[in-house]
Amino acid sequence: MPGTASRADRPADRPAAHAGSRYGNRPTMKDVAARAGVGLKTVSRVVNGEPGVTPDTERRVQEAIQALGFRRNDSARVLRKGRTASIGLILEDLADPFYGPLSRAVEEVARAHGALLINGSSAEDPAREQELALALCARRVDGLVVIPAGDDHRYLEPEIRAGVAMVFVDRPAGRIDADVVLSDNFGGARDGVAHLIAHGHRRIGFIGDMPRIHTAAERLRGYRAAMEDAGIPVAEKWISLGATDPERVRRAAEEMLSGPEPVTAVFTGNNRVTVTVIRVLSRHPRPVALVGFDDIELADLLQPGVTVVAQDAAALGRTAAERLFLQLDGDGTHVAPERIELPTRLVMRGSGELPPVE
């Protein structure tokens, strides 16, 4: 007899499980209900641990679930419930050691709130950031943690109005009012450069990232402030901004280290720049002092140890994610956007304490 009890709703000629078919052919609550001889709602109650099911009924449903290998389709559930229990994280590059701990911290907070994390790398491309962010919104993530690549986020306004929680980290949002969690880039850089000045340097180079990146601009501002505080006029040839690829950085470093009045110290604007400059300095004939923004692994074991302005990537991620869930878990009263700034820490290891050598 065609159309058995358990699969009455499925034609016998339904294609077998294979790539391209609907989820193989997974059993649904309807299948479980048919097999257990109960209603759909009863299965739902058992699956979700809701009360009001007799032990005997429950047992029959559980047996059917086991026999069929049923697993609730959370994707369907979500459509009905409204919340997807997932958040998105858009960062520059998952492979960058700075973002690993940040990402992990966001994940831990999400996990504590029962949410999954969807990760995406913008590759520092504003168009790709936007594409990713909107794709995640289309998937209806509950919230988005964004490390901005672009400087105009008005494209997210409709999403925010629609109720998507949003927090920007590491760099502020562009042209919209939103929660932001930053390191004290200005203060950290100023302290790092002041540290070099305190050790007798006056010709200090600054090699940073592209100036359109907020952190790069802020750190440069810190450099200028420290120099100005010390009454040292800055020669523009001491400053080099641009991509952080090794070739560009190498050339920049070699240039400011040569000529009649070379710099005696360098302040590097982020971890990738620091690594390349360390390589250049290791082959340089005379000692040059170095302070780098961002900590790097093994910095303490180099000769000399690398002095850095360290920021706490995990704390940035954690703070941002907590802020996100604050928006999400609120009672509906609007949470006013805030700007949270985390302190940096000067870690002295030797390279920043070298005296100037002419």
Add this chain to the structure above:
Amino acid sequence: MPGTASRADRPADRPAAHAGSRYGNRPTMKDVAARAGVGLKTVSRVVNGEPGVTPDTERRVQEAIQALGFRRNDSARVLRKGRTASIGLILEDLADPFYGPLSRAVEEVARAHGALLINGSSAEDPAREQELALALCARRVDGLVVIPAGDDHRYLEPEIRAGVAMVFVDRPAGRIDADVVLSDNFGGARDGVAHLIAHGHRRIGFIGDMPRIHTAAERLRGYRAAMEDAGIPVAEKWISLGATDPERVRRAAEEMLSGPEPVTAVFTGNNRVTVTVIRVLSRHPRPVALVGFDDIELADLLQPGVTVVAQDAAALGRTAAERLFLQLDGDGTHVAPERIELPTRLVMRGSGELPPVE
């Protein structure tokens, strides 16, 4: 007049957007259809760029989309279409520099196939791995790339039967037949240890991860093979396996470096162990040779440079993800599980070429 044209289906007293409500109150295709004065299917056609809509109709629909700020709910779309265009990646710890590039590589392949990536850290806990994997299956990811924490993956069999693509990376699947992408852990370790032997060492220590982890066991096997090939009997006190936390590793290293017949060289079983051992050796009175499994940043700048057996984390991720989409994009013919092994590379930088010092 209550119930205007555009929102005829929404009661006037519908709660305003706030946390907890359904997606704020996003417009749906139905809203767009009402506003444009067309049918639902026409909106669907325009949104999905399907043919068969007159320019004039299309314009009206586009205007309604703009005015309402409509964005298609991909989560609903997915329910109907079957494929979610998302894959999951379960790894040990996103913050570990080894997994960053691997994860990024998986993301790039996913992106090329139009899929999003959901990341989860197992924290080396089999229970957490299972919880995560099943949660992702409940979300109906199309496929799963798993770096196993546990050694029994039979719990995934129903999911595989249901059509979820699955590839294991870095470590093999436990007790199920599935695609696996590995580095040549045995061969790499054997070569690394043979390299130390070739430089005159006989008392060589091995400090590795917990033996239940496949990579740790394989690398130890490589160590033993190299020693046996050279006819060197291994003293068990030269071998230390366990957690990779700095304290444990430090004690293990100090122990085998002390006593009447200390080791003259150490082979370290992964990047975290290597870093700690470098710290120990930097304070040790006499030079000790070192070869580490996994490359580490700045290894070339240390004194001496650190010789390593490098594996290509990005290639592992890329290969695994490509294999996953091979399963997914297939024509339905079953793809037989394969075991793919990627070569490692011995990178000589100095520490592995030090002669034995008694």
Add this chain to the structure above:
DNA sequence: CTGAAAGCGCTTACAG
């Protein structure tokens, strides 16, 4: 070229 009806797999709001 266009649209009404049915359905994806669940939950909600009710009614018994």
Add this chain to the structure above:
DNA sequence: CTGAAAGCGCTTACAG
């Protein structure tokens, strides 16, 4: 304690 009906926001399969 239990279940039939309606609905979440889309797409599919048809019919005009």
